[in-house]
Amino acid sequence: MSSTNRSKARDSHTSDYYKTPIDQIVKFLKEFNKHEDVFIKPYIKILDCCAGGLIEKDLMSYPEALKQIGIHNVDTIDIREDSLADIKVDYLTYDCKNKYDVIITNPPFSIAEDIIKKALDDVKDNGWVIMLLRLNFFEGKSRKDFWLDNMAKYSFVHSKRMSFTDNGGTDSVAYMHCVFQKSYNPEFCKLKVI
Ligand SMILES: C[S@@+](CC[C@H](N)C(=O)[O-])C[C@H]1O[C@@H](n2cnc3c(N)ncnc32)[C@H](O)[C@@H]1O
Incomplete structure (x- = not known):
């Protein structure tokens, strides 16, 4: 595709590319493993739907x-x-064809709700959708119906401020790994600070 025809969303600066600190993801995964045996099952099918990375970097x-x-x-x-x-x-807009056991990522903030809804469609029954979200994703009038229909099973709140840049800078935003389970819509979400 020529660069004049392709969407600007395909460029790093316009597609909301930030890299999540790997040690913070590992911290979450190890804690999550204490509560659910999702990642220890053999032949588990996992998708990272906004996988990031940057060639040669x-x-x-x-x-x-x-x-x-x-x-x-x-x-x-x-x-x-x-x-x-x-x-x-x-x-x-991608048709995944086969369903996944887990879809996990840090989605672009501007389309996070749409990504979560699609991921919930793309996982098997009782499958898992795990998203890194700002803690204030819980707030907002327009998001109330989303939470009524899709309450997360867990929120693992990161006590350490995350840096998504090479210079180690952080902003004043708290982040959580929010864990949704398809077909499970609890009235309350379990929250743990990690
Ligand atoms: C916040 S970054 C996170 C990258 C990586 N998951 C990480 O945690 O380091 C979001 C990523 O989503 C990608 N992205 C943006 N819109 C997308 C879309 N509609 N479909 C798939 N990927 C998308 C961006 O290119 C970017 O790499």
């Missing part, structure tokens, strides 16, 4: 973190052509 954070807990087969999608993902498409 950054690894893809979630697949790398999963490797550290012994999981090596993760399908990867990203809209950017300079991402390291196997499949370069807009996930929101």
Whole structure:
């Protein structure tokens, strides 16, 4: 595709590319493993639908973190052509064909709700959708109906401020790994500070 024809969303600066610190993902995965046996099942099918990475620069954070807990087969999608993902498409319009056990990522903030809803469609019954979200994703009038229909099972709130940049800078935003289970819509969410 020529650079004049392709969507600007395929460029790093316009597609909301930030890399999640791998050590913080591993911290979450190890804590999550204490509560659910999701990642210890054999033949688990996992997708990172906004996988990131940057050719010759950054690894893809979630697949790398999963490797550290012994999981090596993760399908990867990203809209950017300079991402390291196997499949370069807009996930929101992509037909996954087969259902996944787990979809995990740090989605772009601007389309996070749409990504979560699609991921819930793309996982098997009782499958898991795990997203890194700002803690204030819980607030907002317009989001109330979303939470009524899709309350997360867990929120693992990161006590350490995350840095998504090479210079180690942080902003004043708290983040959580929010864990949704398909077909399970509890009235309350379990919250743990990690
Ligand atoms: C916040 S970054 C996170 C990257 C990586 N998951 C990480 O945690 O380091 C969001 C990623 O989503 C990608 N992205 C943006 N819109 C997308 C879409 N519609 N479909 C698939 N990927 C998308 C961006 O190119 C970017 O790499």
